Amino acid sequence: MTKPATTEQDVPRRVLVLAHTRRDEARDVARAFVKELSGHGIVVRLLRSEAEDLGLDPAGYEPAVELTDSESDASQGCELTVVIGGDGSILRAAEVTHESLTPVLGVNLGHVGFLAEAEHEDVAATIDAIVDQRYTTEDRLTLAVRAFVNGEEVYSTFAVNEASVEKAARERMLEVVVEIDSRPLSRWGCDGVVCATPTGSTAYNFSAGGPVVWPQVEALCIVPLSAHALFARPMVVAPSSVIAVEVLEGNQGSGVLWCDGRRSVDLPPGARIEVSRGQRPVRLVRLHEAPFTDRLVAKFGLSVEGWRGAAELRREARARGQGELS
Secondary structure, eight states: OBOOOOOOTTSOOEEEEEEOTTSHHHHHHHHHHHHHHHHTTOEEEEEHHHHHHHTOOGGGSSSOOEEESOSTTTTTTOSEEEEEESHHHHHHHHHHTTTTTOOEEEEEOSSSOTTOSEEGGGHHHHHHHHHTTOOEEEEEOOEEEEEEETTEEEEEEEESSEEEEEESSTTSOEEEEEEETTEEEEEEEESEEEEEOTGGGGTHHHHTTOOOOOTTSOOEEEEEESOOSSSOOOEEEOTTOOEEEEEOTTOSSOEEEEETTTEEEEEOTTOEEEEEEOSSOEEEEESOOOOHHHHHHHHHTOOOTTOOOHHHHHHHHHHHHHHHHO
């Protein structure tokens, strides 16, 4: 993790705010961020369309709110991006900040919100942390995804959570061959194949029966979806590996490539998809140093009743010792 860079006094601090403006709660939280950050002398930048949804007058703030029409350039010059919504909104923010590597701070208004760092009830404390720059950043591995048809690259993108090759028609299986580092692994008749990052291991990968991978582990996950094969287990490969999924020529139907459940492209029979480690990570803001184990327990509501950790055992030992002395 790294600390945020200090800001020169003569250069105003800028924060991009993105919100799921179709939700009343998200609009209220976004307005609170704009008001409080501006009140502390931080320039807030908004997409023009979202400012209109929020009903904000840019000149009504000091410093004035900056508006932009371009998502691709929206985060340029900003020290971080505050995104208000669920994990889908954070994945959208990852698209917006992909080129600039602007850190993303998620404020969760969704259900699980694994990518988020703060909950909506923590807005005041989150604003204080931004103002005082009491946060760190953490780089997460991403995927580089390329699709080829007849040997020609037809599509390229990136993914924070996963890239999945899936059947396009519900009634037909997809016949694929999976390759690891230029060597064939197995042929499957299946519903699809998920290739995930450690960050995405608690998303689609998790739902498909894949392993949960701690974020500090650099690896790629492969999970077959309902594969009709003896060898069709979730696998974890090196971060330097290249995973290829070929949609076999004999398929009666086509497939579809989905990245983070947000971007898709059709895959005709014969298409080849290559997945490798992305050159650019996604940079997440961290306000707390809580272990990933604690995050798993909190987000999934896991039972830890009966746990006797080292600290608790020491307290019990001290209590016994005091009892013996009395």
